[in-house]
Amino acid sequence: MTGESPNGEELLRRLSTAVPHPARVYDVWLGGKDNYPADRAAAAAGLEAFPSTIQSVRANRAFLARAVEYLAAAEGVRQFLDIGTGLPSANNTHEVAQKVAEEARVVYVDNDPVVMLHAQALLTSAAPGVTDYIEADLRDPRKILADAALTLDFTQPVAIMLIAILHFISDDDYPYEIVNSLMDAVPPGSFLVVSHLASDIFPEELAAFARDFNARSSEKVILRNRDEVARFFTGLDLVEPGVVEVSKWRPRSELESAAANAVWCGVARKTA
Numbered sequence: 618m619t620g621e622s623p624n625g626e627e628l629l630r631r632l633s634t635a636v637p638h639p640a641r642v643y644d645v646w647l648g649g650k651d652n653y654p655a656d657r658a659a660a661a662a663g664l665e666a667f668p669s670t671i672q673s674v675r676a677n678r679a680f681l682a683r684a685v686e687y688l689a690a691a692e693g694v695r696q697f698l699d700i701g702t703g704l705p706s707a708n709n710t711h712e713v714a715q716k717v718a719e720e721a722r723v724v725y726v727d728n729d730p731v732v733m734l735h736a737q738a739l740l741t742s743a744a745p746g747v748t749d750y751i752e753a754d755l756r757d758p759r760k761i762l763a764d765a766a767l768t769l770d771f772t773q774p775v776a777i778m779l780i781a782i783l784h785f786i787s788d789d790d791y792p793y794e795i796v797n798s799l800m801d802a803v804p805p806g807s808f809l810v811v812s813h814l815a816s817d818i819f820p821e822e823l824a825a826f827a828r829d830f831n832a833r834s835s836e837k838v839i840l841r842n843r844d845e846v847a848r849f850f851t852g853l854d855l856v857e858p859g860v861v862e863v864s865k866w867r868p869r870s871e872l873e874s875a876a877a878n879a880v881w882c883g884v885a886r887k888t889a
């Protein structure tokens with residue numbers, strides 16, 4: 618476990634369960650139990666605004682697993698920096714990666730103290746694999762990189778995973794610069810994996826979904842269109858099939874490909 622301990626007052630503020638938090642609302646949609654009434658109310662309102670929310674969330678998790686398996690099996694990636702871990706669920710990054718290569722090293726990062734409590738207990742792996750957890754904010758990539766360097770070797774390829782997290786970073790917080798600084802820290806042969814809520818798939822439903830969520834939560838959702846999501850991959854080589862809906866990224870079956878969702882995604886290689 619890496620990271621600074623917050624003081625008591627700060628911890629109390631952050632542990633507040635009276636307002637919904639992304640990790641816990643997402644946990645409701647995934648059928649988890651680590652959530653509170655405010656999270657369940659936000660989850661229900663989200664479902665009302667966008668009835669395919671649960672399919673969308675499942676399609677996003679399935680994309681995460683396919684992308685990690687692809688990177689470990691087809692590209693030989695052995696190091697993963699997974700920022701915006703979420704509460705432990707099925708097919709967590711280290712489980713998928715270590716199924717392909719037991720020596721895979723995975724560092725998880727999240728800013729929700731409740732995620733940290735669970736991660737401590739559940740996100741463990743047996744040697745030779747390594748799993749570590751950092752409590753940090755994506756808006757502070759320097760801290761993330763410094764702490765992750767205790768576990769990951771930044772002279773070797775790393776997959777930077779930003780799955781369903783960049784839509785919590787507003788343009789005022791420089792999301793493109795944050796991604797660039799993370800990718801600048803890894804060598805050629807590394808990968809960027811992104812999924813992001815869309816403004817141009819089910820646009821009316823998603824606008825209502827974001828409006829409601831933002832009225833309840835201190836973490837605001839920012840929807841982006843396909844071009845804005847593709848911009849995160851500037852200077853990198855997109856792996857086929859490019860920037861597509863999560864259900865259309867190398868689906869394993871027609872059923873998987875047909876899942877309704879409003880999430881863009883892509884995987885790209887750093888070549889130079």
Ligand SMILES: C[S@@+](CC[C@H](N)C(=O)[O-])C[C@H]1O[C@@H](n2cnc3c(N)ncnc32)[C@H](O)[C@@H]1O
Nearest residue numbers: 640643701702703727728729754755780781785
């Ligand atoms: C929607 S969940 C996605 C979880 C997982 N990546 C997945 O796709 O299944 C978003 C996660 O990002 C975390 N998160 C949101 N904003 C963050 C930030 N600025 N820094 C670090 N973590 C953040 C939330 O706490 C939550 O666990």
